[in-house]
Amino acid sequence: MIVYKFGGASISNIERIQQVIQIIENIEAGEKAVLVISAMGKTTNALEKVVDAFFQQKATEALQLFEVIKQQHLTVAKYLLVKEYNTCYARMIDIFTEVEWLLHDKPVRAYDYYYDQIVCCGELLSSTIIHFFCKENGLNTQWIDIRDVLLTDNNFRDAGIIWDITAQKAQQVFLNTAHSIYITQGFIGATTDNESTTLGREGSDFTAAILGNVLEAKSVSIWKDVEGVMSADPKMFKEAVYIPELNYNEVIEMAYYGAQVIHPKTIKPLQNKHIPLLVKCFLNPSLPGTIIHNAKHLHFPPIQILKDKQVLITFQSLDFSFIGGQSIQNIYAFLNALKLIPNLIQFGAISVQICLDDKAEKINELAMLAAEKFDVQVQKNLQLFTVRHYTAAILNAMNAEENVVLRQQTPITLQILKLQKQ
Ligand SMILES: Nc1ncnc2c1ncn2[C@@H]1O[C@H](COP(=O)(O)OP(=O)(O)O)[C@@H](O)[C@H]1O
Ligand SMILES: N[C@@H](CC(=O)OP(=O)(O)O)C(=O)O
DSSP states (O other): OEEEEEOGGGGSSHHHHHHHHHHHHTSOTTOOEEEEEOOSTTHHHHHHHHHHHHHTTOHHHHHHHHHHHHHHHHHHHHHHOSTTHHHHHHHHHHHHHHHHHHHHSOOOSOHHHHHHHHHTHHHHHHHHHHHHHHHHTTOOEEEOOGGGTOBBOSOTTSOOBOHHHHHHHHIIIIISSSOSEEEEESSEEEOTTSOEEEOSTTTHHHHHHHHHHHTTOSEEEEEESSSSOBSSOTTTOTTOOBOSEEEHHHHHHHHHHTOTTSOGGGHHHHHHTTOOEEEEETTOTTSOOEEEESOOSOOOOOEEEEEEEEEEEEEEETTSOOOOHHHHHHHHHHHHHTTOOOSEEEEOSSEEEEEEEOOHHHHHHHHHHHTTTEEEEEEEEEEEEEEESOOHHHHHHHHTOSSEEEEEEOSSEEEEEEEOOO
């Protein structure tokens, strides 16, 4: 069994979908494969706007925004399909209708619940189109609604996987049937009450890793628009170089510090079962891509990661007492309650500074909660720049940087938090 994940960029237009079909056609005969599909292009962003309008009780606007998404998907299906168009159309109408029914109601539950019920249709639609396009091209694919397999808790928008039931269902669905190529959705799941859930933005990589784990896949490949994992985002750093081989440790660090190429939750399920992760280029499938596995003693180039929209919170004791175990416990309790993960922490005698992603509402809540026990200061509009495996030249250049509010250095990792250029 192999798992392939196709992200939004790989299916963002008709030409790219045609390229993806060639990759699927090249899967070796007799090999079982699960194809995990994300929503096309920026569909999830567009669906988020539908959710916002619906939740603000702007029903007409929500329906209009949804109509645009509908037409875009119908146009793609119409262009790609002839024989299979009617069946595909009927399936798409079912998906549209489910959302439209909901949009005609008034919101009575929490925002996150509606988010998941609406946003999940992006992956349902894209996977339906790809499945029928495979059939149109003579491939005998089987479409699976992942919501019947990947079961989660009801923590909408960041649902937690119920691993044992998911493993059992995945094995029943994907291993006990004669089909060889399955098409399913990334990013979405369902509760045991059949309510749709999502796993967090960009969560399709995680879905591929979950399925790889429970199906004990030979490998998981994620198909991207880059040659493989690079030493930095090539859209931001011209000097970025391709890295042919990485280990799980390095990638988990990169993802944690904000490298956007792989979702941070992807590595653990694969590392736990020693399943290699391949990052491959859909624009040129013959390129080797990057292999991520258990390798030791690798030599890495300097790896640079820029994370925008950071905030620095300084918690200072109210009475000049030292920051000790109890105060740290209090701060961690606040962070845990709000599900906030620090990107950087620095201790002083009577203060502690924590850098976090600027999720405005949660940051305000954190500041309010902590104000009872600390003097709290919040500094916004910051950028976290991390370099792993830095050289002397990089160290000098980073030491010369201006507008730095925090700096941290270990023998491997150098980080500066600086004012974001407006
Ligand atoms: N270290 C890195 N190596 C390669 N690509 C990176 C890196 N950091 C960020 N990226 C960006 O990740 C993009 C691919 O990821 P993404 O667009 O999220 O793919 P998808 O939507 O297909 O999952 C690349 O176009 C690149 O700009
Ligand atoms: N469509 C979802 C899930 C996802 O993983 O997408 P992509 O593979 O395009 O990053 C999102 O945009 O968040």
